[in-house]
Amino acid sequence: MKPSDLRGILTYVPRYRERVFVIALDGEIIADDNFPNLILDIAVLWSLSIRIVLVHGAGHQIRQMAIETGKTISNVDGTGITDKTTLDIALTAANRLTHEIMQGLTVSDIRSIYSNAIIAHPLGIINGTDHLFTGKVERVETGLLEKILANNIIPIIPPLGFDGDGRTYRVNSDSIAVAVAKALGASKLIFVTPTDQLTKNGQRIQQFPVAEAEEYYRSCKSQIPENIRSKVEHAILACRDGISRVHLVNGKEDEALLGEIFLNEGIGTMIHANEYQSIRRAVKKDAQTIYSLIKKSVQSNELVRRSRAMILQQISDYYLFEADRLVLGCVALHEYPEDQAGELACLFVHESHKGTGVGQKLVAFVEKIAREKGMKKLFALSTQTFAFFQQKGGFSESSPDMLPPARREKWEQSARKSKVLFKDLTSSVVPTPVP
Numbered sequence: 001m002k003p004s005d006l007r008g009i010l011t012y013v014p015r016y017r018e019r020v021f022v023i024a025l026d027g028e029i030i031a032d033d034n035f036p037n038l039i040l041d042i043a044v045l046w047s048l049s050i051r052i053v054l055v056h057g058a059g060h061q062i063r064q065m066a067i068e069t070g071k072t073i074s075n076v077d078g079t080g081i082t083d084k085t086t087l088d089i090a091l092t093a094a095n096r097l098t099h100e101i102m103q104g105l106t107v108s109d110i111r112s113i114y115s116n117a118i119i120a121h122p123l124g125i126i127n128g129t130d131h132l133f134t135g136k137v138e139r140v141e142t143g144l145l146e147k148i149l150a151n152n153i154i155p156i157i158p159p160l161g162f163d164g165d166g167r168t169y170r171v172n173s174d175s176i177a178v179a180v181a182k183a184l185g186a187s188k189l190i191f192v193t194p195t196d197q198l199t200k201n202g203q204r205i206q207q208f209p210v211a212e213a214e215e216y217y218r219s220c221k222s223q224i225p226e227n228i229r230s231k232v233e234h235a236i237l238a239c240r241d242g243i244s245r246v247h248l249v250n251g252k253e254d255e256a257l258l259g260e261i262f263l264n265e266g267i268g269t270m271i272h273a274n275e276y277q278s279i280r281r282a283v284k285k286d287a288q289t290i291y292s293l294i295k296k297s298v299q300s301n302e303l304v305r306r307s308r309a310m311i312l313q314q315i316s317d318y319y320l321f322e323a324d325r326l327v328l329g330c331v332a333l334h335e336y337p338e339d340q341a342g343e344l345a346c347l348f349v350h351e352s353h354k355g356t357g358v359g360q361k362l363v364a365f366v367e368k369i370a371r372e373k374g375m376k377k378l379f380a381l382s383t384q385t386f387a388f389f390q391q392k393g394g395f396s397e398s399s400p401d402m403l404p405p406a407r408r409e410k411w412e413q414s415a416r417k418s419k420v421l422f423k424d425l426t427s428s429v430v431p432t433p434v435p
C-alpha cells in the first residue's frame, strides 16, 4: 500500500465507523509467520472505530496436538463426531489460541475478552450416529457481545459452545462466525483463510453476487481448495441470511486484510447479497450527512456552497439514494409553484458509486416527482455537468430568461455563470427508470 492510498481509504472511514465486522480466523493462520502483521491490520481497523469481533478455528492445532500426543481423534473441524479425547484436545488447543490472540492484541494496546457468547446444543443423533460432544449454535448472546463492543473491547470467540448445564461442545468455527455476524447485524463477515482467493479459468474472482457464488460452488466444487470449501459454503449461507458482504482473504499474504477492505478492486474474493437500493426523502437528521457528502464537490465548485442550516431549512426538498442503508447520493427538488416549475439541484453521487447509474436514477426520480406534482418544467443550473443533463437526462440548454423571476434574480447576482438547462414536462413521455 502506498501513502496516497490513504486518500481512497479516507472515503470509507465514515461509512465503516461504529459498524460491526466479524473476522473469522482459521487456526492455521494463527500459526503463520504473518499472524503478527494480521493483528496489526486488525488494530488499524479497531483504531478507525470499527467494532471487531474475532471468531477463531482450531482444526490445525487439534491435528498437530493429536500427532504430538499420539492420540486418535475423531474429527478436526467440529463437523463430525467429537469423542471425549477429541473434546479435551479441542479445549486445550482452543484456549491456547484464544490466549495467543489476546497476547497479540495486548501488544497493540487493545483490550479483548474471552466470551462465552455461544449457547450450543448437541448436534445429536444423525442417521443413527450419536455425534457426542459436537454441538451446533443454538443462540448467540447478542446483548453480551454488544455490551463488550460498546466498551471498545474486542470479544474473542473460540470454536466451542456452552449449554445451560455447564457442558461444553465443539462447534465448527465457520458456523459460529455466520451466527455471530447475523445476530449482530454485521456489515461484513471476513473469513481469513490459509489459501489464496477463488479463481475461475486461472483468474481471481474479485467479487460475485451470491447467486453466482452458489452456481460456482455447485459446478466448480472440486476446484475449490479443500481448506476453504467450508468457508465458501458458509459465505453463501451468510449472504442468504442477510449479511450483505462476505470476504475471503488469504491471511498468509501481507496487507491482504486491509487491501481487501479499503482498495476498490480488493485483494481477495467478495461474495455479496443483492444490494438493497432505494431513494427516500431526507429528514432533519440527514442534514449533516448531506453537508459532508457534497463537501468535495462544493470545494471543486461543481456544486454551490450550502451551509448545514440552509440544507436543514429546505430538508424536505432533498432525496437520498441509499444502498445497504448507506447514503451514496442526493438530489433536491425546489418548487416554484407560481411558475409551475421545479429546480433539480444538489445532484451528487459518492465516488465509490459513480458510473453505476445512480446519477441517472436520481434525475429520473426527481422528474417523476415533478410530474406527479403537476409541474410543467424542470430546470437545472450547472457549471461543469451540463453535458450530463443534456446527454443522460434529456435537458436542453436554454436562456436564463426561462427561469422563474425569483430564480433569475439570484442567477444574475451569482458570479458562477452557470448554464441553464430546461426540460419540458408537458410531453407525455415519462422518464424510463435506469436499470
Ligand SMILES: CC(C)(COP(=O)(O)OP(=O)(O)OC[C@H]1O[C@@H](n2cnc3c(N)ncnc32)[C@H](O)[C@@H]1OP(=O)(O)O)[C@@H](O)C(=O)NCCC(=O)NCCS
Binding pocket: 297, 302, 303, 346, 347, 348, 349, 350, 353, 354, 355, 356, 357, 358, 359, 360, 361, 380, 381, 382, 383, 384, 385, 386, 387, 388, 391, 392
Ligand atoms: C454528475 C454525477 C451526478 C453523475 O452521476 P453518476 O452516478 O456517476 O452517473 P451515472 O452512472 O448515472 O451515468 C454515467 C454516465 O454519465 C456520464 N457522465 C458523468 N458525468 C458527466 C459529466 N460531467 N458530463 C457528461 N457526462 C457525464 C458518464 O460518462 C457515463 O456515461 P456512459 O453511461 O455513456 O458511460 C456525478 O458524477 C457527480 O456527483 N458529480 C459531482 C457533482 C456534480 O457535478 N453534480 C451536478 C451539479 S449540477
